[in-house]
Amino acid sequence: MLHIKPILSSLLRSKSGPILLLIQIILSVAIVANASFIIQERLALMQRDSGIKESEVLTFSLFNFDPLIDKTAQNKIDQQILRGLPNVIDATSTNMLPLSGGGWSSTLNLGPDPDSAKSTPQFAMYLGTDHTIETLGIKLIEGRNFYPHELKDSLDSPSRLAIISSALAKAVWPDESPLGKVLYEGKDAQITVIGVVEKLQGAWIDSSSLENSVIQNVDYGSSSYMVRAKPEFHAELKDAIKKALLAENPNRVLDGFKSIEALKDSSYRDHKLMITVLTMMVVLLLLITSLGLTGMVMFNIQRRTKQIGTRRALGAKKRDIISYFLVENYLICLAGGVLGGLLAIQLGQQLMKIYSLPMLDLSYPLFTVAGLFIVTTLAVYLPARKAANISPATATRSV
Numbered sequence: 001m002l003h004i005k006p007i008l009s010s011l012l013r014s015k016s017g018p019i020l021l022l023i024q025i026i027l028s029v030a031i032v033a034n035a036s037f038i039i040q041e042r043l044a045l046m047q048r049d050s051g052i053k054e055s056e057v058l059t060f061s062l063f064n065f066d067p068l069i070d071k072t073a074q075n076k077i078d079q080q081i082l083r084g085l086p087n088v089i090d091a092t093s094t095n096m097l098p099l100s101g102g103g104w105s106s107t108l109n110l111g112p113d114p115d116s117a118k119s120t121p122q123f124a125m126y127l128g129t130d131h132t133i134e135t136l137g138i139k140l141i142e143g144r145n146f147y148p149h150e151l152k153d154s155l156d157s158p159s160r161l162a163i164i165s166s167a168l169a170k171a172v173w174p175d176e177s178p179l180g181k182v183l184y185e186g187k188d189a190q191i192t193v194i195g196v197v198e199k200l201q202g203a204w205i206d207s208s209s210l211e212n213s214v215i216q217n218v219d220y221g222s223s224s225y226m227v228r229a230k231p232e233f234h235a236e237l238k239d240a241i242k243k244a245l246l247a248e249n250p251n252r253v254l255d256g257f258k259s260i261e262a263l264k265d266s267s268y269r270d271h272k273l274m275i276t277v278l279t280m281m282v283v284l285l286l287l288i289t290s291l292g293l294t295g296m297v298m299f300n301i302q303r304r305t306k307q308i309g310t311r312r313a314l315g316a317k318k319r320d321i322i323s324y325f326l327v328e329n330y331l332i333c334l335a336g337g338v339l340g341g342l343l344a345i346q347l348g349q350q351l352m353k354i355y356s357l358p359m360l361d362l363s364y365p366l367f368t369v370a371g372l373f374i375v376t377t378l379a380v381y382l383p384a385r386k387a388a389n390i391s392p393a394t395a396t397r398s399v
Contacts, residue, residue, distance in 0.1 A: 007328050017296050022336045024292055025372065028285045029340025030347050033368040035278040037348070037360050042271045048210075051165075051199025052098055053137030054261040056089070058227045058234050059097050060241065066251040071221035072153050074249065079129070081244050082225065087233040092131040093222045096124065096203055099264040103203035108183035108191060108214075110172070117184065121171050123164075123212035124202025127155075129219045133163070133197065135228045141166065143179045143195030146217045153220055158188050160216050163195035167211035191216065205267045226260075234259065289372065290379035293332075297325055297380050301387040308390055318388035325384035329376050337369035344368070 062078065064071060075093050082091035096103025104125040111117030126132065130146040143163070150161055162183065169178040183191045200213040229237050238257050245254060258266075301308070308321060348360025 004327065004331070007324065007331065017299070018332055021292050021296055022332055024289055025333060025336025026340040026343060028289045029337055029365060029368050029372065030343035032282050032285055033341070033344035033365040034347050034351060034360060035282050036368065037364045038357070039275050039278050041358065042275050045205070046268050046271055049199060050099060050201040050264070051138045051197065052201070052260055053228065054264055055231045055259060056228050057136060057260045058229065058237060059256070059258055059260060059263065060225055060254055061223050061256045062225060062245065062252055062254050063223060064252045066249065069249070075219070075221040077248065078225070078245055081248060082227050082241065085237065085240050085244060087229045087237060089228040090131050090134040091225065091227040092129045092135045093219065094132065094224050094226055095127040095222045097224060097226070097263060098136070098201055098203060098260055099205060099267050100203050101267050105202065108185055110183065112184050112187060114184070114186055120183065121168065121212055122209040123168050123214050126213060126215040127218040127220065127222065128215045132215055135226050136200070137228060138200050139198040141196055141198045142177065145195060150217050151219045152217055155218055155220070158190065160189065160191045160218065161194050162191045163197060163215045164193055165200045165211060165213040166196050166198055168213065169196050171212065231259070286372070286375050290375050293329055293376045294379045294383060297383045301383060308387055321388035322381065322384045325380055325387065326377065329380045330373065333373055333376055337372065341365035341369060
C-alpha cells in the first residue's frame with residue numbers, strides 16, 4: 001500500500017513549486033465555480049419560455065408622412081390588408097414589441113382612491129385588439145378575448161377591459177380568480193379583467209417583472225405591427241407587406257422587419273457574450289492548471305530519476321510509481337479544492353451583494369473540484385507512466 005507520509009515529506013522538501021501550484025488551484029476553483037454558476041444562471045434566463053410563437057411573429061414599423069391622414073382609421077385598414085395576405089395566420093397593431101428592450105410599463109391601483117389603495121406590481125402594458133392573442137400565439141387559460149365592438153380608440157376612455165398574464169394574476173390575487181376584478185387608473189378610469197393568458201413576457205429581459213403583462217382593448221393607430229406566419233414564408237411576406245401597404249398609401253415608409261425571435265436574440269446579446277467569455281476563461285484556467293501540474297510532474301521525474309530507479313530496483317512495480325505521482329497530485333488538489341471552495345463561497349457572497357446574483361449553490365464548488373481531479377489526473381498520468389517505464393539500470397547510469 002502506498003504511504004502518504006513519504007509523499008508529504010517530498011513535497012515539503014521543495015515547497016516553492018507545490019505552493020505556487022496550490023495557489024493556482026485555489027484561485028482556479030474559486031473562479032471556475034462562480035463562472036460556471038453565472039454561465040448556468042444566464043443560460044436559464046435565456047431559456048425562459050416567453051409564451052409567444054417567437055419564430056412565427058414578424059414585426060415592423062410603419063411611418064406616415066401624409067399630414068391629412070387619419071392614423072386611427074388608416075391603422076384599421078392596414079390591419080385588414082395584412083390579415084388578407086397569403087399565408088398570414090393573423091395580424092395586429094401594437095404599442096410595444098415583446099422582448100425588444102423598449103415599451104410601456106405601468107402599475108394600477110386595486111381601489112378607487114389612489115392615495116390609499118394598494119398598487120399592483122410593475123407590468124408591461126400592451127395596447128391591442130381582438131387579434132393580439134392569436135397573433136402572438138399565446139394561450140388564453142381563463143376568461144375570454146376582446147370582442148371587436150369593445151375596442152377603444154383612446155386611452156382616455158374611463159371604462160376599459162384587460163387580459164392579464166397568469167404571473168400578474170397570482171401576484172395580485174393569489175387565492176382567487178381575477179375575472180371580473182376592477183383595477184383603477186387614477187380616480188376615474190376603471191379597467192375590468194376579462195381574461196388570463198398562461199404566459200406573456202414584457203420587453204425588458206432583466207426586469208424582475210418580466211412575466212407581468214396586461215393587454216388593454218385600445219387600438220389607437222400605433223406605428224408598430226405584428227404579423228404571424230410560418231417562418232418559411234417570412235421572406236416573401238416582407239415584400240408582400242410592402243407592396244400591399246404602399247399600394248394603399250404610398251406616402252409612408254416601412255422599416256425594421258424582424259421576428260420576435262430576432263428581437264429576443266438581440267436583447268440577450270450581452271448575456272451570450274458573457275457566457276462566451278466566461279466559458280473561454282473556464283477552459284483556459286483548467287488548461288493552465290493542467291499544464292502546471294504536468295510541468296511539475298515532469299520536473300520531479302527528472303529530479304527524482306535516481307530515486308525512481310532505486311525504487312524499481314527494490315521491487316516497486318510500474319503501477320506503484322504511477323500511483324505515487326497521482327497521490328501527490330490528489331493531495332495538492334484536495335488541499336487546493338477545500339481552500340478554493342471556501343474562497344468560491346466567499347466570492348459568491350460578494351457577487352450576490354454587488355450584482356444581485358443568486359446565492360452560489362454549493363454543488364458548483366464540489367463539481368469544480370471533481371472536474372479538476374479528472375482533468376489533472378489525465379495531465380499527470382502520461383508523464384507518470386513515462387517515469388514508470390524508466391529501468392533501474394538507465395536511472396542509475398544517468399545520475
